[in-house]
Amino acid sequence: MNEGGAARRQLRSYVFGAVGLAAVVSLAACSGGTSIGGNGGSGASSSASASPYGFTTAKQDAGATITVWVDSNRVPAVEAFEKANPGVKIKMVTYDGDANGSDTFRTKSELFNRAGSGWPDVVFTDDDNAASWGSLGGTGTGNLAPLNQGSKQLVPGTTLDGFASGSLGVCTVNGSVYCLRNDLAQNVLWYNKALMDKWGYQVPSTWEQYQQLAAKVAKEHPGYIVGTAGDAWTPEIYMWGSECPASQVTGPKAITVNTGSANCVRMAKLLDGLIANKTMSTQSLFGPQFVKEQGSKVLMLPGPDWYGGAVFQGLIKTPKGQIAVAPALHWAGQNPVTGAVGGGAWWISSHSTNLAAAVKFATWAATNSAYQVDLAPGFPAYKPAASGWLAKQQSSGYWANDIAAPITAAAGQVWSGWVPPEFSQESVWSTTVLAAMTQGKTIESLLPAWQTAIANQAKVDNYTVKQ
Amino acid sequence: MLAPGHLFVSGYTVLLVLFGIVPVVYSLYLALTKPAGGFAGFGNFIQTAEDYRFLPAIEHVAAYIGLWLVSLTVLVTLLALVVHRLAARRTKMFIRFAYYIPGALAGASSVLLWLFVLNPSVSPVSLLLKWTGNGQFGQVIQPSHLPLIFTVIAFWTGAGGWILVLYGALNTIPADVLEAATVDGAGPVRTAWRVQLPMIGKWITYMLILSLAAGTQLFVEPQLLSQSSFGVVSNYYSANQLAYQYAFNQNNFNGAAAISIDLLVVALICATVLIARGRLFKTD
Numbered sequence: 001m002n003e004g005g006a007a008r009r010q011l012r013s014y015v016f017g018a019v020g021l022a023a024v025v026s027l028a029a030c031s032g033g034t035s036i037g038g039n040g041g042s043g044a045s046s047s048a049s050a051s052p053y054g055f056t057t058a059k060q061d062a063g064a065t066i067t068v069w070v071d072s073n074r075v076p077a078v079e080a081f082e083k084a085n086p087g088v089k090i091k092m093v094t095y096d097g098d099a100n101g102s103d104t105f106r107t108k109s110e111l112f113n114r115a116g117s118g119w120p121d122v123v124f125t126d127d128d129n130a131a132s133w134g135s136l137g138g139t140g141t142g143n144l145a146p147l148n149q150g151s152k153q154l155v156p157g158t159t160l161d162g163f164a165s166g167s168l169g170v171c172t173v174n175g176s177v178y179c180l181r182n183d184l185a186q187n188v189l190w191y192n193k194a195l196m197d198k199w200g201y202q203v204p205s206t207w208e209q210y211q212q213l214a215a216k217v218a219k220e221h222p223g224y225i226v227g228t229a230g231d232a233w234t235p236e237i238y239m240w241g242s243e244c245p246a247s248q249v250t251g252p253k254a255i256t257v258n259t260g261s262a263n264c265v266r267m268a269k270l271l272d273g274l275i276a277n278k279t280m281s282t283q284s285l286f287g288p289q290f291v292k293e294q295g296s297k298v299l300m301l302p303g304p305d306w307y308g309g310a311v312f313q314g315l316i317k318t319p320k321g322q323i324a325v326a327p328a329l330h331w332a333g334q335n336p337v338t339g340a341v342g343g344g345a346w347w348i349s350s351h352s353t354n355l356a357a358a359v360k361f362a363t364w365a366a367t368n369s370a371y372q373v374d375l376a377p378g379f380p381a382y383k384p385a386a387s388g389w390l391a392k393q394q395s396s397g398y399w400a401n402d403i404a405a406p407i408t409a410a411a412g413q414v415w416s417g418w419v420p421p422e423f424s425q426e427s428v429w430s431t432t433v434l435a436a437m438t439q440g441k442t443i444e445s446l447l448p449a450w451q452t453a454i455a456n457q458a459k460v461d462n463y464t465v466k467q
Numbered sequence: 468m469l470a471p472g473h474l475f476v477s478g479y480t481v482l483l484v485l486f487g488i489v490p491v492v493y494s495l496y497l498a499l500t501k502p503a504g505g506f507a508g509f510g511n512f513i514q515t516a517e518d519y520r521f522l523p524a525i526e527h528v529a530a531y532i533g534l535w536l537v538s539l540t541v542l543v544t545l546l547a548l549v550v551h552r553l554a555a556r557r558t559k560m561f562i563r564f565a566y567y568i569p570g571a572l573a574g575a576s577s578v579l580l581w582l583f584v585l586n587p588s589v590s591p592v593s594l595l596l597k598w599t600g601n602g603q604f605g606q607v608i609q610p611s612h613l614p615l616i617f618t619v620i621a622f623w624t625g626a627g628g629w630i631l632v633l634y635g636a637l638n639t640i641p642a643d644v645l646e647a648a649t650v651d652g653a654g655p656v657r658t659a660w661r662v663q664l665p666m667i668g669k670w671i672t673y674m675l676i677l678s679l680a681a682g683t684q685l686f687v688e689p690q691l692l693s694q695s696s697f698g699v700v701s702n703y704y705s706a707n708q709l710a711y712q713y714a715f716n717q718n719n720f721n722g723a724a725a726i727s728i729d730l731l732v733v734a735l736i737c738a739t740v741l742i743a744r745g746r747l748f749k750t751d
Contacts, residue, residue, distance in 0.1 A: 102694065107715040114720070141718070230605075232697050284697055287604065289588040430698030438605030438699070456519045460717065 054149025064354040065089040066121035071097025098127035121352040131171040146176035180366035183378035185304035185343035186410040193324040193400040218277035232426035240339025242267035249419040268444040304341040306378040324401040337415040497724035511725035547633035566627035636670040672745030
């Protein structure tokens, strides 16, 4: 009995010893810690001190395969590039593109920073706030490569100048440009010309006229809708266009939020009125119910330029010759401004081991007509490609009027007072406003809650909030 | 010389150390240090507790666990007793198989299945949803319904396996004990309440402990629901999701570790209470 007990005690001490050893070993291995916010990230090697590109690059390998992250809509860009450039080896990874505020790119980047490896070379995002967290220096993680720094810029100035003015603003931090804008998503007014002509309605040019028309539609043709308010990007259409100061980023970590201001309230009242008379849908456009229940009853939709392809042609499949575009709505007495919903961008990783190929691909995807004119679903941010895109859209014969003029005009009218911060405004709106709307609350009554939610989320991300 | 028993357990011990003990020790280390290094004391715990999302997340998890553990215990025990009572062997076999099938689906797959069931426009039970006044997906997933929804999903996935476990436990009761009870005039309910349940008490406690541990770590269901509802259900609904946000959205692994240790401590306390009261390790 004694012997057995001694053996058991010995075994137990072995087990504890092993566990303790394992713990100590793991702690020692991990005590290297992580440096957060370091310049150039932890993947930079010592072989290049300051490269001609203005940041410390990893060891370059001209033949390395580049990893490209795209969403499903951008897969044709990769395929077209591979066809045109068979010499460049690409590994394509599809992900959600950061849509609907999912923040996947940032989440994965933090993980890779922690592990010290795994970064992709080129990333496409729908959500343009990557520069707010990924820039070099300051509080940025240094994941992104600046495109216009150093004695030899990664992307020449002539190319960068070819993008629509202001379009690179979202990814510029302290003068360093971090992205190539893929498309602009300025809001215009989409409408069904066939129905408008049939019923003798005039296309509204102000929000006031839009409101009056909606009242008429509610009486004469109930069931038809003039807009949707059930999407995560609803504030970027209506609130942004009304110059509502809900996302006024005034500094790297400073934001001003005042959803109680008159500009926000007037739009909230408009939306509530239209929801009440059932001319504004509260369903999500890309949810399972919208197409079935309201797809064929769309009279008008204020929305970004990519609604044309994605919503009317792709989702609802409206027959050709019916849909037309009018200039963006504005309040009477307001300068014509509009909002924007997304407009993706191509980002290059500062950890890339094949910067030449990465830059080649990103530049090609953002500027080359073989993708941007022929295949891209949205209005290109690169000016030469934009005019080609408009011409091609018009020549397809799908549209009932000349779509180039209103879309081009709106591109220059995007209000600069709304800037995407580090956190996703879309997910704040979804969680706070959309969730309560389904229980029947009015948007006007939710404005204070929206304010609190934005302020809370901003504080979590260490913003100073001015309310 | 290692006894056969030790050899048998050695594989498990290695895995326990690698995937259980080491991560816990590492989390403890992270929770007590600052991101830039250095001892932080309870700083991380205080910082996460003051986050505006912390208390709601804890409340959500508490509501879910309360609902789930009660329904799990009652229903699983009831169903196990019913299966045990059935006379026909074929029926027993079939029912055991049917109970087990949902559990064979991996967690995320079963949630995806439920996403279809919960959506009135594609659900096979859409009439039922509409009758209860939830004609739109947004109404189905409103905040007050969520603990119930997650309970239903967790029950559907997990209950089957536990019914089989309790069924096996019921089988260990000697037949003559049950005969004696019948002879004494006890009906099925009396037998179940007075004879069978006390004898499988340890197994019920075991089920409660494991379900509690899994329940505090609620993650997959709210995360998938958040994505499929385009953010209407927040992505910080449960405490585990909040830890995830801290780690991967705010690059604050120390805060994430603090939340994880909070959950661990709560689970350990509850488990200790259950073990002591259920006399789980008491041998006759």
